[in-house]
Amino acid sequence: MDISALYLKIQSHLDDQLPFVVYKKSEEEKLNCFLQNDNLLYELDSYNTSGFVFAPFDNRERTILIPKEKSKFYSVSITSNNETEHGIHDRLSYSVSNSVSKENYLQLVSNSIQAIEDDFFKKVVVSRKEKVSFSNKNPLKIFQRLIKSYSSAFVYLWYHPAIGIWLGATPETLMTIREDEFSTMALAGTQPYVDSLEVKWGAKEIEEQSMVTDFVLNELSPKVDRIERSKTYTYRAGSLLHLKTDIKGVLKNKESDINDVISVIHPTPAVCGLPKERAKSFILENEYYERKYYTGFLGELLINHNGSTESNLFVNLRCMEMDDDSAILYVGGGITKDSIPEMEWEETVRKTETMKKVLY
Numbered sequence: 114m115d116i117s118a119l120y121l122k123i124q125s126h127l128d129d130q131l132p133f134v135v136y137k138k139s140e141e142e143k144l145n146c147f148l149q150n151d152n153l154l155y156e157l158d159s160y161n162t163s164g165f166v167f168a169p170f171d172n173r174e175r176t177i178l179i180p181k182e183k184s185k186f187y188s189v190s191i192t193s194n195n196e197t198e199h200g201i202h203d204r205l206s207y208s209v210s211n212s213v214s215k216e217n218y219l220q221l222v223s224n225s226i227q228a229i230e231d232d233f234f235k236k237v238v239v240s241r242k243e244k245v246s247f248s249n250k251n252p253l254k255i256f257q258r259l260i261k262s263y264s265s266a267f268v269y270l271w272y273h274p275a276i277g278i279w280l281g282a283t284p285e286t287l288m289t290i291r292e293d294e295f296s297t298m299a300l301a302g303t304q305p306y307v308d309s310l311e312v313k314w315g316a317k318e319i320e321e322q323s324m325v326t327d328f329v330l331n332e333l334s335p336k337v338d339r340i341e342r343s344k345t346y347t348y349r350a351g352s353l354l355h356l357k358t359d360i361k362g363v364l365k366n367k368e369s370d371i372n373d374v375i376s377v378i379h380p381t382p383a384v385c386g387l388p389k390e391r392a393k394s395f396i397l398e399n400e401y402y403e404r405k406y407y408t409g410f411l412g413e414l415l416i417n418h419n420g421s422t423e424s425n426l427f428v429n430l431r432c433m434e435m436d437d438d439s440a441i442l443y444v445g446g447g448i449t450k451d452s453i454p455e456m457e458w459e460e461t462v463r464k465t466e467t468m469k470k471v472l473y
């Protein structure tokens with residue numbers, strides 16, 4: 114099947130209101146797709162199942178699975194010939210309204226800094242949503258634009274009639290497990306990309322990111338042998354730069370449930386904070402909205418690729434929820450004792466550009 118035929122299949126699945134996910138991993142020149150055969154909502158009850166998982170930030174909410182055995186799976190290479198955007202010339206008129214106002218966000222950041230000064234926690238990641246209204250847009254076209262714009266991201270379009278449409282281009286891997294090989298990353302700290310990766314990082318960003326690295330190494334050590342970490346380096350995600358450390362090792366117990374590992378690292382201090390439970394309860398009580406699937410995770414669970422069983426899970430960042438006439442963009446940032454509220458606001462504004470760029 115070629116890519117145009119796959120897009121037609123996906124479009125008719127969407128028209129028939131049947132669940133699906135189509136996605137591209139950063140290192141691959143192909144699209145993978147699960148088209149679910151029925152319109153039921155399958156909740157994940159065990160990580161020993163095969164399929165595509167879609168998990169919320171708050172693990173008391175339901176985690177959705179598109180089960181492999183209830184879907185057709187396609188993997189189609191993207192060739193430059195048919196990489197054309199299918200008639201994407203409908204320039205969208207749109208307007209922006211802040212669902213969480215600037216004033217509220219600045220207050221949230223100030224309250225977070227105060228809680229750090231009061232020793233309630235060391236770091237917290239707060240966030241907001243922003244609604245963009247428009248007319249005339251097709252989720253598949255937006256997905257194609259995301260693929261073109263963010264070659265180094267995990268780009269996806271996910272749909273379930275009972276939940277809605279989500280799209281994103283995330284730079285962050287939660288974890289990859291191939292047989293017993295495990296890898297993850299610590300990603301945090303943000304500054305705009307201008308024209309070079311040779312940039313200076315401030316003490317705030319260095320501390321913010323090293324808290325993530327230390328947490329991941331610490332939490333993983335009972336579960337993973339031969340842990341190795343790379344040097345921390347500057348990583349480009351579209352028009353943003355982050356600090357990143359790669360971490361890998363070998364699972365001590367190959368048979369151990371993936372859930373074991375997920376429960377210790379998710380949500381990482383890159384999307385929640387430190388200590389985890391205190392930061393999480395602060396977020397749930399103080400943010401002005403519900404995160405839903407933003408800062409949750411998504412991806413392949415126990416899928417056979419070329420004879421080996423893999424799970425490839427990503428943190429749901431730089432994402433949006435879309436309906437007929439609007440998109441809700443989700444963005445946030447890590448707050449430490451050195452944060453400056455106005456700059457934290459600016460950082461979230463820059464992060465919204467990742468999605469706004471493909472809505473124009």
Ligand SMILES: C=C(O[C@H]1C=CC=C(C(=O)O)[C@@H]1O)C(=O)O
Pocket residue numbers: 238240285300301302303355382383384430431443444445446447448464
């Ligand atoms: C929470 C987000 O980003 C996280 C990942 C990378 C850098 C981040 C930061 O600099 O604050 C955040 O920890 C987001 O993009 O909404």
